[in-house]
Amino acid sequence: MPAIARRPTLDDLFKLRPYTAIARISHRRNVARLLAGVPPYAIETMRRHHVPREWRICRFCQARGAVEDESHILFSCPDPALVAARELYFVDILAERPSALHIRRRVSDWAFLAMTLMDEHLVTTAAAFVHSTFEICKATPPYEILTDEDWAGVPEAV
Numbered sequence: 001m002p003a004i005a006r007r008p009t010l011d012d013l014f015k016l017r018p019y020t021a022i023a024r025i026s027h028r029r030n031v032a033r034l035l036a037g038v039p040p041y042a043i044e045t046m047r048r049h050h051v052p053r054e055w056r057i058c059r060f061c062q063a064r065g066a067v068e069d070e071s072h073i074l075f076s077c078p079d080p081a082l083v084a085a086r087e088l089y090f091v092d093i094l095a096e097r098p099s100a101l102h103i104r105r106r107v108s109d110w111a112f113l114a115m116t117l118m119d120e121h122l123v124t125t126a127a128a129f130v131h132s133t134f135e136i137c138k139a140t141p142p143y144e145i146l147t148d149e150d151w152a153g154v155p156e157a158v
C-alpha cells in the first residue's frame with residue numbers, strides 16, 4: 001500500500017523559498033511566473049485567446065505535436081538558442097556542484113530543475129536559465145494557428 005503524503009503545515013506553505021531571494025528582480029519575477037503557471041510560452045499566452053491546446057505549437061519547431069509548453073521549451077525544444085541555454089545551465093550547475101551529476105542521472109528534468117531552484121547555492125543559475133528561455137521566446141513571435149485553415153497547413157513533426 002502506498003504511503004500517504006504528509007499534509008503540509010501552514011509553516012511549510014509560508015516558508016521562505018530560495019527563489020524568493022534571487023537578487024536580479026527580472027530573474028526572480030520569471031521564476032515566479034513559471035511556478036505560477038504563467039510563462040510567456042504559447043501554452044499560456046494562446047490559452048487566453050481560447051486557442052485549442054494542440055494548436056499552441058512551438059514557435060521554433062512549427063510542427064504538429066510540438067506543443068509549446070513548459071516541458072518542451074525548458075527541456076526538449078531543439079531550437080539552437082534554447083539548446084545552448086540548457087547546456088549552459090547544466091555546465092554551470094555542475095561547475096558549482098559536481099555531485100549534482102549523480103542526481104541529474106537519477107531524476108527527471110523537472111525534479112532536477114526543482115532541486116536547483118530550491119537550493120540556495122544553485123538557485124541563481126537555475127533562475128538565469130529560466131529567465132533566458134523567457135527572453136528567447138519573447139524575441140520570436142508566436143506561431144499563431146487561429147483557424148482550421150491555418151491548422152491544415154501545419155506540417156507533421158519530423
Ligand SMILES: [Zn+2]
Pocket residue numbers: 058059060061062066072076077078079
Ligand atoms: Zn520547439
